[in-house]
Amino acid sequence: MIRTRHVLLSVLLTGALTACSSASGATGNGGEATEIRYQGWVGTVTYPELAESLGYLGDLELKWVGNTISGPQDIQATATGQVDAGGAFNGAIVKLRASGARVKAVAGYYGIDEERYTGFYVLDGSPIKTARDLIGKKIGVNTLGAHSEAVTKEYLKRGGLTPEEADKVELVVVPPVNTEQALRQKQIDVASLSDILREKALSRGGIHPLYTDFELFGPFTAGSFVLREDFIEENPATTRKFVEGFAKAVEWTQTRPREEVIAKYKEIITKRGRNEDVSAIDFWKSSGVAGKGGLIDPKEFQTWADWLEREGDIRPGQVEVADIYTNEFNPFGAGSAS
Template identity: 50%
Template structure:
């Protein structure tokens, strides 16, 4: 009986949280003062996040960002948001799906990383490597930033599309390392291949000595694959803060999309230099495009259903266990037509 009461209580709490979030969405954008004026977050070494760009452009005011350190893992970042160590976190959409499947009360609110023709991630080997294609990777060590996250998904998709069986793919060894260290581990031949995202990938190519096997854009085209999330509780208690965060971040994405590349790079470099975090400022020179699928970071259903289906097919999730509308919402995004019309 107690167990049944607990489940009923959890469903009521979930419904209440959903109704509060829905009510918050009905308030016109920029109509209310943000409840919380400081947002704690984790950064990424040598990269400028869109919220950081938004703050520098003045789009988040009066909200200020409070950097509490860097993360090397999307799953760690969103877990920190769940535990309350930070106010928002971002990760690969598949990792968010897993978090929701584990009954974490969170909602993705804006896409912030994606792939397009100019900005994409790639799988690399050394120039003189005996690895020429997917089959040569059987039994090899591939470096990724987090096992089970986006990089492993893309490499697995590449292996599957190349005709490798499930048993053969299971012989590929995925090794976790910080993104900024992966290229060095490849050059030291501690890894046979590495998957690197966007500008870190382009820097490796520019440095020479590496050969590209495939990119996520070649495999799947243009799409968004990582999103920022807040907990349902945070959204319910601070709807105007979340709205302002999404609004400012969305505007920063469009600023980057529509501003001449040289001006964007100069701005990103200025931001990295001014924050004094002992970073490699040269990496931002390889920035090419906004690299986000939807306008202003709008999330498409496919940005999540792709990974839900992948997990179901691989036995990680049961069919129907996670539904897209339970994972994300565009309700705070000013580029969502239903929001913009209010």
């Protein structure tokens, strides 16, 4: 196991998750929920927010309850009823399902390709050149037990480190908006940077990648949005409307010119009035989602279920991949269930 600990930086997260009841507050026809509670991310736009702006959610309303920097926290909040929908790395969803949480993935929301990937960067001139050089060093990631940790474990394993040696590599949690700064101030030795924050950091120079998830795994949809199974059962019409709108928003980013997507994201960020910097959106390039409209491929979960079994994080056969996700509500899946 890689050693992990939290580090406190001198920046507070905006809009921390507020206390919520375990059920949606607003109901409509047939007693189904008409309001979807969710968490946002600083300086970026989630697919529910994009779907709402594009008019794809119809009469469904979104209720923002705060921001998060952690996929595992987001889906845990979904599992416990603090929010109605959340997204995370598919491996984290497998682990949450293995713990007994009754959540189900309904659409992919981020992925890896040549344009959108997570890189692990060091300063130019750093003595760190190989996986072995990471022994005793600190890697800044947005959260533990998720995408960056899984990628790092694989890199260390392929680099020939024993479990005992890998245990000497330390993962520290740093808010994504502060990770570049932490690297440049040498608070950490390696920075996990992705998407627009990566591109913005690269534009300033002075850093280069040690490894990337794209180099290790190639293109794939990496994370999905989940709903609780009881929410789906109690709100079938709302679920379909939400997932359809979500999927159409994903497909919109997959098919529209980059400039149009950037303009729409800036409009949404400015309109919501959360005192955010919109400049980073200029570096947006791709959703990275492999399936049209976020359609889920079984291998996007099977890969991580198999990997977690090999790592000893879950027992063989502890989870059935077919139980973790569904394409039933996705309009691009011709209504076929997983």
